[in-house]
Amino acid sequence: MAIELARFTIHDGAEERLVAERPAMVDALRRRFPGCLAAYLTREDDGSWLDVLVWRSRAEAERAAREVGSVPECAAWFRHIAESGGVRHVDVVAAWTADGADA
Template sequence: MSTTVELTRFRAARSDELLAARPAMLADFRSDRAGFLDARLVRLADEEWLDIVEWRSAADFAASRAKGANLPGIAAFFASIDELVSMDEGVTA
């Protein structure tokens, strides 16, 4: 069974704030986002990060995007991001 993968690359100069907000964001996703499977945060060079999020389906990912930062943990994580670099969506093989 294939899943949908969200690849979001962003800049965050306040890495301590970003990492402190991560557990609450993940807890909010688990409680509020149907189809959320897993997420991995990768530190890149020059204050850039790659967030790899796996969803059960493209529809689940779209529904999550529509909700935006609707819960405090998600809002705090998003607030620690300085700049969105790219956002891609793919399907596992």
């Protein structure tokens, strides 16, 4: 498994639309890239955002990062982003989940 970390800020007044459009964007992302296992949109204390996506593999995460702009719902959602702080991928070395499944 791999985790994608995408930090960004949004345009003033865009928060409501960013959150409201999120389900359709994630649904389209998962249809195009089925290796996406989970997605968490978080807001940091400084007001910036961190999108955390869990992927079946790093290769799938990196492919999606290269091609995500070709998914119309994703491209439309990105219009809310004022500034990107970059995207990083990290490999999951060990994991624990509440349902008891270890990675």
